[in-house]
Amino acid sequence: MPRVIWNGSISFGLVNIPVRMFVAVRDHDVRFHLLHARDGVRVHQKLFCPADGEELDHEDTVRGYETSPDTYVVVHQDELDALAPKASRNIEILDFVDIAEIDPVYYQHPYYLLPEERSAGPYALLVQALEDSGRVGIGKLVMRNKEYLAALRPVDGVICLETMRFADEVMPTGEMEKFELDREPTKRELSMAMQLIDTLSSSFDPEKYHDEYREAVMELIESKAEGQEVTMPEAFVEPGKVVDLMSALEESLARAREKKERAG
C-alpha cells in the first residue's frame, strides 16, 4: 500500500472534504550507484573549497544566487522561511474548467487523493459531479513550503490531482524556430493522410508499450547478479576435437609473433 504523503482537504464554496494524498506514478528508471573501480566500495561525495582544498560540512555553506558570472547574492535560510507561503492544508478550488481546454503540456506530476473515512460521501459526490460535467477543478495548494497550481480530475472513480506548471514556465510555440512552407497541402494529400490515420486508428492501450531499454538493462543486471558471464550473442562453431593445451595455443601464439615481427 503506498504511503500517505500529504493530508488536507478539498474545499469549494461551503463544502470541505478531508483527503489523503498518495503518489500516482512510480519511477522505474534503473538507478546505478558509483563504486570505486578497484575495490567495489560505494564512493562518497565530499564538499570542498577549491581555493584552499578545505573539506566542508553542509553547515559551512550558504546559498548564493548568481546574478552575473562569479557574482553572487547570498540568501539565508531565515530570509527564505519568511517568504514561504503560509502553511495551509487546504486545496481551494477556484474554477471549474472544461477538461479539453487544458493542454497536457501544463500537467506536471500526478497524485491520487482519497477520502478520509468520514468524508467518503461528499468525496464520491464530487467525483461523480466532475465526471458528469466533464470539468476539472483548478486550485492551489501548499506542499513542502511550495505553492502549487493543481487540477483535480476524476480517474476511475478516484480524484487525481495533477500539479501544473504556471503559464510563464511553458514556452510558447511562437518562440520556437519558424519553418518555411512553399505551399499549402492540397485537398487530395489531406484526404490521403486522413485515410491513413483512419486505417491506423485504435484505442489507446498503455499496456502495449514497454520501456525495452530498461528491460534489457534489468536482464543484464539479473544475469550478472547470478554470476553469469554476459557476452553478446555470436555465431557458434561446432566444437572440434579435444586437443592438449599447448597445441591449442601454439597456432595462435605463432600468429601473434608473426604480427609483431611484421610490425617491427
Added chain:
Amino acid sequence: MKERIPVEVDGLELELSNLDKVFYPQTGFTKAEVVDYYTRVSPVMLPHLAGRAVTLKRYPDGVNGEFFFEKECPAFHPDWVETTTVPSRNERGKVTSCVVENLATLVWLANLATLEFHTQLSRKAGEDRPDSLVFDLDPGPPADTLDAAWAALRLKEALADEGLECFPKTSGGKGMHVLVPLNTPLDFKRTKSFAHTMAQELEKTYPDRVTSVMRKELRKGKIFIDWSQNDPHKTTVCAYSLRAGTRPFVSAPVRWEELEEAQRRADAGALAFEAWEVLARVEDAGDLLDPVLKLKQSL
C-alpha cells in the same frame, strides 16, 4: 565468428575461445599469450593461490575496455573448479569465490579474460589467520618506482630491527609490495595494528618521503605505506599475476639487491618486468617468494 577450441588440461576438459584477441594493444599481447603465460608460470604461482579465495579482475575487451571486479566465482564454472564461501559485506553476508587449486582452473579463468588475480591473506578462505603480512608501497606522483624501492629498503631495515625477515615484489605498476612471512597463529587484528605501527614509525623517521595516511592530498610526492590491506575483507594482487596496464607487466618477486642496484643506477625500468622476463627469471631462480609460504615468524 567465435572460435572455440576444446582442450584437455591434466585430464580436465575446458574450452578456449578468441585466442587471437589482443588484450594489450600497445604491445599486441593476445589472449593466447595470457593463457600461455599463466600456464608456464603456474608451477611457481599455484602455491601462492592454493586454498585462498580469489577476486578476479576480468577484462573481456582487453586492458582498455570495461572490466569486472568479481569476488563471486562465475556460476557456470565447471564442477571441477573449487569454490569457497567467504563472509562479505554484501546483502547476503557471504560470497562464493573461486579457489585456484590446479592448472585447469587457472587456464579456465585466464580464458574468461581474468588478467589480475587478487588473493586474501589467510590461506584457508574465511579464516582469521593471515599467513603473511603485506605492506603496499604506493608512490604519490611525482614520486615513482625508485622512491617506492627506497621506502621498501627502509621498511626492510625497520623490520629487521624487529627481528623479522621480509620479501619484496613489484606491484606491476609503480609500487612495491613487502611481504612478511608469518605462518604462525596470529589474527588480522594483530597483523593490522602491527603494520599500522610500522607505517607510522617510518613516517616519523622520514616525514618528507613517507606517509601512513591514505588521503590523496597528503600523498603527493610521498610513498604511502598502505598497512590497511591486512584485513579479512581485503585482497592484494597475487605474486606472478599480470596487471592490466599499458604493457603486460607482472607483480614480480625481486631480490633486495635488485632494489639497491636500481636505486644506485637510478633505473626504474630495472624494476618493471613483463611476462616473458618473469618466465626467464623463474627458470633461472625459481620462486623468490617461496619463503613467504614457509618461513615461520611471530610478531
